[in-house]
Amino acid sequence: MPDSLLGIQPIFNRQRAIVAYELLFRSPAGGFDDDPVDAESATVQVILNAFIELGVERLGRDKRLFLNMNETLLNSELIQTLPPKRVVLEILETVRVTPELVATAQRLVEQGFVLALDDFVYTPEWDPLLALARIIKFDVLGVDRAAIAAKIAALPAGHRLHLLAEKVETAEQFRDCLELGFDLFQGYYLARPQIISGHRPPANRLQALHLLARLQDDEIGLMEVEQLISRDVTLSYRLLRFIGNAAISQGRPLHTLRQAITLVGLHTIRQWAALLILGSMEGVNPYSFTRALTYALFCQIVGERHFPEERDRLFTAGLFANLDEILLIPLREALEPLPLGQMIKGAILRYEGLLGCVLLQAKQIEDGEQIPNATLPGVGGEQLAVYFLEAFARARALQHEIECSASR
Known part of the structure; x- marks a missing residue:
């Protein structure tokens, strides 16, 4: 029986022709969640299902595909796996507009991505992103015509932007938005989301x-x-x-x-x-997955920034350091049949050498213990804690991708 993988909702132009689609998270309960509790994980799950499980060629023919994005996802390696000419990156209204975010947005535009700003309410801090975006989305559900007109009037002049009205649910709303100058339209009045299904191999x-x-x-x-x-x-x-x-x-x-x-x-x-x-x-606790990824990414970050010659071995040691939690058997028994070098096994089992030292730092940070600076020359304890938080953020962004690519 096919798995229900995601939802897809058409976006129309003024002539009511379909010009794009938004990819939607399909919740475990079976509905389409416009505002999931964990929007980041929801987007990762949508990306995995759309671009790996189903294949982009099955989605919307040659039309653009809208995907929700927060700061973490915009900066993640996951973005680089997406086809820029097919994807609109919909920046959520919850992001903090920082110089770093603007620089990331600029780079993505240069790569060919189109940027949209979601649920937009203008304030001056958004000016740098307005200069890069091509589409502004306004949620018109339950908002009267005068309030919508006021939001549009608040936009600064000089930007070539397409206005998209989302959650258009009545003929009257559609007519009002046409008269107010909207270019694009999305909502139940025009088309409800459709379920896209596929199979996952074991x-x-x-x-x-x-x-x-x-x-x-x-x-x-x-x-x-x-x-x-x-x-x-x-x-x-x-x-x-x-x-x-x-x-x-x-x-x-x-x-x-x-x-x-x-x-x-x-x-x-x-x-x-x-x-x-x-x-x-199959059957792996999601927390254990996240922990394994966090350790692997923490070790990789330390390697890339301080011990580049050991980067790959550090990633491997971190990846297998919590294998006992994943397999639910003693760690030594879990590692025994695997063709890992003694350097990596010694680091995991006895915290030996540089690899073991980095793993021990990860454990101490996770346990909230004091970090001794002398154990990693030139790397301070506070710096390591920042690396661990960075690794955890990246691991969470990948967690649902890993779970969704698993056989079910």
Whole structure:
């Protein structure tokens, strides 16, 4: 039986022709949630379902696809997997407009993404983003004509913006919005969201663990990575789907797995494979997933910024450091059958060496203990705590992606 993966709602122009679609989170209860409690995780789930499970070619033909975005997602690597010419990044009204956010928005526009501002109410702090956005969304549900007109009048002159009226539910609302100069329209009066369904393929847990461990070996080369991934049809399919979105956006359609690896690089392909393999395991506590990812990303951040030669081994050590929680067996027993080097196993089991020291710092930060500065030369305790928070934020953004790519 197909899985109900997401919702899709048309967006119309003034002639009532469909010009775009918004991708909507489908809640566990079966409804479409315009304002989920965890908007970030909801968007990650939508992205995974739309661009990996279903494939962008099934969605809206050649029309633009609107996706909700907060600060974390705008800065995440996940954005780089999306096809810029097909996606409108809908910046939520809850974001804080900072110089860093504006710089990120500028970079995304230069890459070809269209920016929209959601549920917009003008204040001067939004001026830098208004200069970059092409679409402004106004929620017109329960708002009278005069109030809508006042919101439009408050917009500063000089910006070439398309106005989109969302939650248009009556003929009168539609007529008012036409007369007020709106260009785009979305709501139940015009079309209700439709469910998009698909199937998720299964995966073998033990085989996946061995594959995951082998892919993290720092001695592995491109040809072996290609061979290992090629043996797992499910993993090959998911990776080609995921990387294919970025390739098509660059005018470089993929025909082979080697092309995909060459396009994104060996380091990136190994990390994305790790995420998708972890996501193939059934019955794992979501908290354990988040914790494993946080440790892996924390170790990776420390490696990238202070010990670049150990970056990959640090990521691997962090990824497997809490494997006992994922498999619900003792850690030594969980690691025993895996082809991990003694350096990594010693770090995980006994906190040996640099890798073990970084893992110990992660545990101390998580437990709220005092961090001894001397254990990592040149890296202060406060700095490590900031790295851990950064890793946790990135892990949360990936959590639902991992869960949704798992077989069910």
